[in-house]
Every structure is written in structure tokens, then in C-alpha cells.
Amino acid sequence: MGNGPLRVAVIIGSTREGRVGDAVAQWFIARAGDRDGLVLDVLDLVDFDLPSGLPEQATREMKRFAGRIDAAEAFVVVTPEYNRSFPASLKQAIDCAYDEWRAKPVGFVSYGYRSQGLYAVEQLRSIFTELHTATMRDTVAFNLLDGTFARDGTPFDSDGQGQAVTTLLDELLWWGLALREARAARPYVC
Template sequence: MDLNTRVPASPDAPLKVAVILGSNREGRFGPVVAEWFLRRAAAHPGVGTDLIDVAETEVPTAAPVAPRLARADAFVVLTPEYNHSYPAPLKSLVDRHFSEWQAKPVAFVSYGGISGGLRAVEHLRQVFAELHAVSVRDTVSFHNAGALFDDLGEPRDPGPVDGAAKRMLDQLVWWGRALREARIRHPYGG
């Protein structure tokens, strides 16, 4: 589903989910994780996605990202872990906006070495709480991510991560619908 299509704000309308790819490093593994996640999200009946790649938002000719964030009902942040935290371009994207995040849920897909990016997620939870966003409890985490995917970009053992993605998306849809309805009934004044 294209997020630019006008969807009525009914309680059961699919959520407009902005999926944010948070790394811009050369040779990054993030696109593999993003493509895997987007395939899982496409199979979920409650969501439509819009991929926002921080590497593309940094170029001078990039379309403004604020309207895309504002249109979103919910967010999924895909982040690696760099030095026990998340990447600077992701921090820059988050900090350039405020009202776009308010009263909306944020879920996380992380990847990295032994910690699987979970330390980056814990830092991001604090940042999004300050921005009046609600973080979804369950995450998807890839520990030693490079070894977990085959040459076609599919997890070697899909059962656990597919199950984690479904649980996370189910929670995101619940929170997204509840907060969308609340914003419609009573605009958030954070």
C-alpha cells in the first residue's frame, strides 16, 4: 500500500507505517534487514509501509522527510549498534523533527554483533519517550546478523525471527490504531 494514498481514518484502516533505515555506512548490512522486514510487513494485513533511508535523506536533492513522518500513524526503526548506541544520521533525523513523532508508536528492528543492537534500542527508547512517542515492548533483534542470513537475504532459521516480527507488528497495529483514534478524538497537545 502506498502511504501517499488517502486512507480514511476509520479504526480498522491499515496503519501508515514509516520504516526508517537508520544507517548510512558504506557496505552497510541494513538494506538486507530492511528488505526482509518489508516483506514481513507486506504480509501483515494491518499495515502499509513507506521506507525512509537516512542515507537518502542526507542528499541535497532529497524530498523533505517531514511530510512523510507526519503522515505516518506509526514507525519501525531499523538500527545497527555502533559503539553501544545508534548511528549519528539516525539521531540527526530524529532530532530534526518533533511533532511528527508525538502520540505515535515506535517499534524497533535491530542488528549487530553479540548484542544484536539491543543497546541501541534502549537508547532510542529514551529519546522517543522524550518526544512523546510510545515504544512497543517487543523487538526483532539479529545477533551476529551477517551470519544469520543466506545469500538471498533470507534468515537461515526464519521461524524465530518471523514469529518475533509478527508479534511486534501485532503490537504496533494495536498501539497504532488506539493512538490514531485518540489523536482524532482529542488532538495531542504534548
């Protein structure tokens, strides 16, 4: 584990054709990449051939995904809101790992119509609590209808969104380093 930069996996949760999740994630990564003390690993679910149903034995792709989750010390989940929830592809990916999530912080970048994806985030909080993670209070959230997105799906910069990224990263870094030290001092019990 060491004292190096915090290893943060940025998980792009949508696999839908025509998604804006990749553009939202790249916008976030550009801002987070300027932050000292972090090393980012992008896990775009489009790049993983995860099965639509969980088999009795984990596939090679499931193991590859779980290995990347295990190597991370913190997570940022980029999720859309579909029908007041998050995509099935994201739930399937979450279920490919279990112990690998434990005692690590999770932050959220969400997007949707009007509600900014916050219904999806609230449901994800329940799931990540069950996995023994610490979810961050503050989020980065976008309303796809408010004119803050360019034609290619990239968000325009705004002071409010920039401050939201700073706040999320401040929390994630604090929790990530605290939990890193805790895991090094003693095994997590559950």
C-alpha cells in the same frame, strides 16, 4: 486519518557503506508486507540529503523527511548497534522532526554483534520517550555472528524471527490504531 490501513514508516537508520541495514529492512518489509491492515513507507536515510549539523532554518530535505514522519501513524526503526549506541545519521534524522513524532508508536528491528543491537534500542527508547511516542516492548533483533545471514546480508528465515515480527506488528497495530482514534478524538497535550 480515517479508518484505512495504518500508515507505517520503516526507517533505515544506517548510512554506512557496506551496511546490512538495507537487507535487514527488506527482509522485515517482505514479512510486514504480508500483514493486513498496514501500508508501509520506506524512509532510507541514504535517500535524504540531511545536513550534518542542524541549521537555524530547516532545509528542503529536512522538511521532506519531517513531512513523511508527519504522514506516518507508526514507525519501525531498523538500526545497527555501533559501539553500544545507534548511528549519528539516525539521531540527526530524528532531530529533523519534533511534533510529527508525537502520540505515535515506534517499534525496532536491530542488529549487531552478540548484543543484537539491543543497546542501541535501549538508547533509542529514551529519545523516543522524550518525543512523546509509545515504544513497543518487543523487538526483532539479529546477531551478525550467529550464522543467520546470507553472504549478501539478508537474514535467513527462522521460526523465532518470524514470530518476533508477528509479535512486533501485533503490538504496533494495536497501539497505532488506538493512538489514531485518540488523536482524532482530542489533540495531544504536552
